[in-house]
Amino acid sequence: MEYEICLEPSGVRFKADENQNIVEAAKAHHVAIKHGCASGSCGDCKGTILSGESEQGPFMPLLLLPTERAAGMAILCKLYPRSNLRLQAEVISGDIWNTEIVGLSKLAWNVLELRLRPEKPYPYRSGQYARMAVPGQENQWRSYSMATPPQDWGELVFHIRELPGGLFSRWLFYQAQCGDAITLGPPQGDFALQDNTRPLLCIAAGTGLAPIEAIIQESMHTGQTRPIHLFYGA
The missing domain is CATH 2.40.30.10 (Translation factors)
Structure with a gap:
């Protein structure tokens, strides 16, 4: 059975089969919802259920805080419609x-x-x-x-x-x-250098060092003098 999905605040609408998760259904209609892993592991596709019935599939438990769950937030790459749905979700540019x-x-x-x-x-x-x-x-x-x-x-x-x-x-x-x-695709993610003078505490392992390396380099290149502490596991 197909249901209509409405995304706010963009107003974008598309159809989703009951066996399709929201991110997958959006892709099929050339709608790009912000997401990362598409497997319930990163949390980039967090959205909020505004109305309608749905079924939340399994995802990494720490991705949603208890307060977020209580507020109706969901992991959209693991969310399946069970009625027409109205969701708050970020639609990103389809540019390549x-x-x-x-x-x-x-x-x-x-x-x-x-x-x-x-x-x-x-x-x-x-x-x-x-x-x-x-x-x-x-x-x-x-x-x-x-x-x-x-x-x-x-x-x-x-x-x-x-x-x-x-x-x-x-x-x-x-x-x-x-x-x-x-x-x-377009750049994504909210992990970025903040414009303040607070010390940076950076923890990374393996190739997870990449975004932290970029942030540290930017901090140094822009002349910031805040303390930076890096803990790295190979």
Whole structure:
């Protein structure tokens, strides 16, 4: 059975089957709801149920605080309609950026530094991430954080870890070459350097260092003198 989904405040409407989660149904109608992992692990697709019946599928429990649950918030990539729904959700730009691989270098046996040159400026903030289309795989996207603040020459830098069986990472490690094309969606994420003088406490592990590295570099390049403490686990 299909139901009508209305997103506020954009007013966007689309149909969703009872077996489709909200993010998946939106994609099928070329509506881009802000999201990241699409597996209930990151929380980027948080929204609020304003009216209607739905079923919330499993997700990482810490993504919603008790107060958020009480306020009707939900993880939209795991939310299934059981009636017409009215939701508060962020709709992002459907713009894409065509980029060219200009650098591939190993940082470790299982980590590559990927450098991309976009055909037009990519308007991101340090700490944000980009969604990359998996070459040759329709509707398959992967999310990676930029590892440097915005550069005057426009290059984007990413640290990619090889995952066993990973569609994108294995293509990157064993097939990709400089000159190959990669499509990006718009920058996403609210993790960014705040404009204040409070000390920075940064904790990261593995390639999760990338967005923090960008934030620390920006803090230093802009002449900020706040204390910065970094705890890193390889």
